[in-house]
Amino acid sequence: MKILVTGAAGFIGAHTTLRLLRDGHEVVGLDNFNSYYDPQLKLDRVRWIESQGYRFPLRRLDLCDATGLQRLFAAVRPQVVIHLAAQAGVRYSLENPQAYLQSNLAGFLNVLEACRRQPPEHLVYASSSSVYGANQRVPYGVRDNTDHPLSLYAASKKANELMAHSYSHLYAIPCTGLRFFTVYGPWGRPDMSPVLFAQAICRGEPLKLFNHGQHQRDFTYIDDIVESLLRLLDQPPRGNPQWDRLQPDPASSMAPWRLFNIGGQRPVALKDYVSLLERLLGRKAQLELLPLQQGDVLDTCADASDLAQVTGFSPRVELAEGMRRFIDWYQSYYQPEIARARA
Template sequence: MKYLVTGAAGFIGFHVCKHLLERGDEVVGLDIVNDYYDVNLKYARISELGINREKIIKGKLVTADSKPFSFIQLNLADKEALMKLFESEKFDVVINLAAQAGVRYSLSHPEAYVESNIVGFLNILEACRFHPVRHLVYASSSSVYGANEKLPFSTKDSVDHPISLYAASKKSNELMAHTYSHLFGIPSTGLRFFTVYGPWGRPDMALFLFTEAILRGEPIKVFNKGEMKRDFTYVDDIVQGVLKVADRPPKGDPNYSEKTGDISKSKAPYKVYNIGNSSPVELMDYIRAVEDGLSKKAKMELLPMQAGDVPASHADVTDLMEDTGYKPTTAVKDGVAAFLDWYKKYYSQK
């Protein structure tokens, strides 16, 4: 089938494109390639998929020589250009992973989240409305659970108390998708990602920051004095789940009632899943895995909790496992080791 993957130059988007191509699908990647973090890393990901940086022309679809992959540098907020792309390419499935990421960045740059996560997602929905697709899969986030204290986090739980604009934008995406699924019959599935890590990861995330600081002999910033748990999930496990979901458009339940208590379902062709490891790890154990992989101890700066952050995350993935056969298998020590192998190789070439 023919897939559009937005956020293709991003961490998860790159890996999704890579796996789709490996299994024989045709892929069009889209990304704005902004400077939220190192654009060289973003272009390097696209190069791995078959298109070198010098061939990329903003707003033009460029095709790889040796594989069924094309790429376009485009802002989702450009509705006219996006509509033309949908009209010409006739996608079967859209996997929307493009977003302005980061909880902390949303405290200082709120407008970026409105443009990318609200306006950009609205344009994706409009494009799917006027150029129908078999399935729209889109990235939500574990951040939507906000101030919730009950663990593990379940899609049956209310998520009405976000504590960052990033989280609020992702909750908005779920509401917008349901509206379009109800009104226009667009099969849509939202995925609440839980702390994804692995090779080609984002430089603003903990594993990257810890690795850089330890290698430089600088202190790492450890928030809430290390008293945190995260449902760290290896990127290959995440991609396995994304593809299983993409292959299974929701049909909706005509007998659905809110009285059942499962607000992740609907009469409309709409579904929301958690996608995580479902096995939280203490932050200090995560740091030890990095220390062991580098054979070097970390200097630590113990700090209070940051605004917009939460002390623990834990995904209940029961419904995702039952519906799709999703099964994460990568232990943190193995996932961290794979990241460190990639990191050393990538930066030895710089």
């Protein structure tokens, strides 16, 4: 298939792009290479894809450029759109809320408008486990209430789900939203805990554990995210014939729209997660225990049974193995002298 991937130089985007190319799809990428974190990491992800023997057209374009996006869609005429570009980060949304308004709301609207004018067979877009917000019923099911987000980032992702539904209903665009749970692995974002924690441990700096380390997180290895996503690509929703207006199913619709959780389904306490990092790095962490931070949810755990039912696949990489792979990459990228010594 001809597939347009937004955020193709991002963490999930780069892994998804490489897998699509390996599977023989024609991929066109889009990324704005913004400065939320060092753009060099994005450039290096693209070089990593190329080092595997694959090249693909990658357009530098911001989602807020509605005209440029329309032109790209008209030129590419994608069969499938995988929308992964977004302003990420819960805590950054407390500092710079306008970035989320522009990228996650106005930008997503531009994607939907481009899909309206150049309809794909399937629009797959990234949502987040953050949408569950104040809900403390675990595991989180796609039919649980998500009306109480705890951060603007979470609210923007919830809004994306609603915006996609309206366009799916109005213009019959098949839309699948994916609620990702704490994705980690090689080439991960530097603002996420694997890189932040590994850096603090390696440098002997204080490692900040909010909520005194009592959080639990449902870590999901990047390969499991990509496998789940790809298994859904050729299964666009067609509308649920059993959908009842009097008892509406929040995860499906009379429109061709649906939601899935993608999570490891094995939550881990942050203190145990830190202990695993200590063993892999061979160093002790200097812990700084802090109160719960604004915007954070307490615990996350995915109920991914709908994903398993539709695709026959459930995330399977155990945290110990996934973190071993992450640390191998981390040391090769950030500490090449250690990686060379081990080799």
